[in-house]
Amino acid sequence: MITLIEPQGYCMGVKRAIKLLDEVLAGNYPQPIYLLGKLIHNDIVMKQYHDKGVIILDESEKEKSLLEINKGTIVFQAHGTDPKLFTIAKEKGLTVVDATCPFVTLIHNRINAHIKEGYDIIYIGKSKHSESEASLSLASNINFVTCLKDVANLNITNDKIYVTNQTTLSTLDLTDIFTAITMKYPQAIIDNKICQATQVRQEAVLNAQYDLIIVVGDNHSSNTKRLYELASSKTKAIYANSLSDILSFNFSDYHNIGITSGASTPEFLVKQIYDYLQKLVK
Ligand code: SF4
Numbered sequence: 001m002i003t004l005i006e007p008q009g010y011c012m013g014v015k016r017a018i019k020l021l022d023e024v025l026a027g028n029y030p031q032p033i034y035l036l037g038k039l040i041h042n043d044i045v046m047k048q049y050h051d052k053g054v055i056i057l058d059e060s061e062k063e064k065s066l067l068e069i070n071k072g073t074i075v076f077q078a079h080g081t082d083p084k085l086f087t088i089a090k091e092k093g094l095t096v097v098d099a100t101c102p103f104v105t106l107i108h109n110r111i112n113a114h115i116k117e118g119y120d121i122i123y124i125g126k127s128k129h130s131e132s133e134a135s136l137s138l139a140s141n142i143n144f145v146t147c148l149k150d151v152a153n154l155n156i157t158n159d160k161i162y163v164t165n166q167t168t169l170s171t172l173d174l175t176d177i178f179t180a181i182t183m184k185y186p187q188a189i190i191d192n193k194i195c196q197a198t199q200v201r202q203e204a205v206l207n208a209q210y211d212l213i214i215v216v217g218d219n220h221s222s223n224t225k226r227l228y229e230l231a232s233s234k235t236k237a238i239y240a241n242s243l244s245d246i247l248s249f250n251f252s253d254y255h256n257i258g259i260t261s262g263a264s265t266p267e268f269l270v271k272q273i274y275d276y277l278q279k280l281v282k
Contacts, residue, residue, distance in 0.1 A: 002277045003258050005204050005213075008270055011197030011263035013101025014040050017078040020099045025052060029073040030095050036062055036085065037077050037130055039099060040264040041221035044242060059130065063088065073097060080104040080134030103167055103195045104131060110191060111138050114162035122154070122188070124177050125166035129222055132166050151180040161188040167195040168223035168263075170230060171202050197263045198223050205230050210258035213237045214246065216270050217262030224262030231260065243272040251280060 010018065017039050024033055037059030038046050050056055057065035062081075066074070066088050073095040076085070080100045089096045111121055121142045125132030136142050145151055163181055165174060171194055178190050205213065205227055213231040217224030219239055231237035236254070240246045251257070257277060261270050 001256050002274060002281065003210070003256075004270065004274060005201075005208055005258045005260040007197070007200060007204070008261055008265075009267045010265075011195070013078050013103060013195075013197070014264045016101065017099035018045075020097055021049065021054070021075055024073055024075060024097055025049075025054070029097075030071060032072040034069060034072055034074045034094075035077070036066060036074055036081065037079075038220075039075060040078055041224075042218045042262075042264045042266070043220070044218070044269065045264070045266055066092075069094070075099055077130055078104070079130035080108065082134055082137035084137065100134075101167075101195075103193070104134070107135060107164055107167070107193050108138055110164060110193075111135060111142070111162070114160075114189075115139055117160070118158075119160040119162040119189075120156045120158040122156075122161060122163040122181060123165065124163070124169065124174065126169070126222055129166065131168070131222070135166070145177060145181075148177060148180050151177060151184060154181075154184065156185065159187055161185050162191065163188050164191045164193050166222070167193055168198045168221075168226060169194060170226045171199055172230070198226070201227060201260060201263065202230055205258075205260050206234065208234075208258050208260075210235055210256050212251070212254040212257045214240050214257065214259045214273060215261070216240050216259060216273060217265040221262045221264050224265065227260055227262060240273055242269055243276055246273065246276075251277070 021039055033054050035056045066085055074089050075097045078099050078101045122145055123135055123142050124145045127146050136144055143154055181188055213235055215228040215231055228239055
C-alpha cells in the first residue's frame with residue numbers, strides 16, 4: 001500500500017514567497033530580477049525560475065553579491081535577510097521585494113523587543129542556514145546554540161534570558177536543548193518557535209507505521225532533512241529529490257510505503273513518485 005502522509009505541498013511561507021516572485025515576474029518591475037540566495041530551498045523550483053530569467057545570487061556571499069549589482073529588482077528569501085542588506089539595496093536604488101515568511105519576521109520582532117528590554121538572547125539553530133544567519137544578524141552578541149555541547153559552554157550572567165529558535169528544527173532535538181538550558185538557567189524564558197508546518201509534518205512521520213518512508217524534497221532544505229532524520233529513526237527511509245532518485249531502488253521487500261515531503265517541495269514532484277509507485281505495485 002502506498003500512502004501520502006499528510007500534510008503535503010507548500011507551507012504558507014513558501015506559498016507566499018512564490019506568489020510574490022510570480023507577481024514580480026508578471027508585473028512591471030525594474031529589470032533584471034535578482035534573488036539574493038535561493039528564495040526557497042528547492043533546486044528544481046529554483047531552476048524553473050532561473051529558466052524564466054531570474055538571476056540567483058550566491059547565497060554564501062550575500063553582501064558581496066549585492067554590492068556588485070546596480071539596477072533592477074531584488075527579492076529577499078523566505079528565510080529572512082540581514083537588515084544591513086536591506087539598507088545596502090535601498091542605498092543602491094534597487095527595488096526591494098521582501099519574501100520573508102511572517103513567522104520568521106515574528107521571531108525577529110521578538111528578539112529585537114527582548115534585546116531592548118535588556119535580555120541576553122539564546123538562539124538555537126543550524127549553522128550556515130539562511131534563517132539562522134538572518135536572526136543572528138539582528139545583534140552581534142546573540143548566543144548561538146546548535147547542540148547540547150554549546151549549552152554547556154554558555155556563560156551568561158544576566159538574570160534576563162530569552163530563548164528562541166529556527167523554525168525548522170527537529171522537535172525532539174529542540175526539546176533536549178530547551179531542557180538543558182532550563183536546567184542551567186531556570187529563569188530563562190523559552191519561546192519555542194518551531195513553526196506549525198514543520199511540527200505537523202514531523203508528528204505525522206513520528207506517528208506513522210510504515211516499513212519504508214520516502215522523504216521527498218531537496219537535501220538543502222532544513223525541514224526536509226529533519227523529516228529524513230525522524231523517519232530514519234523509526235524505519236527504513238530514503239531521500240528523493242525527484243522521481244529519478246528512486247528509479248533504481250528495489251521496492252519488492254516493502255509493502256507498506258509512506259511518502260512525506262518538505263514544506264518547500266512542490267506537489268507535482270510528490271505526485272510523480274506516488275503515481276510511479278502505484279503502477280509498480282499493481
Ligand atoms: S516552514 Fe514555517 S517558517 Fe519556514 S517558510 Fe514555511 S511556514 Fe514559514
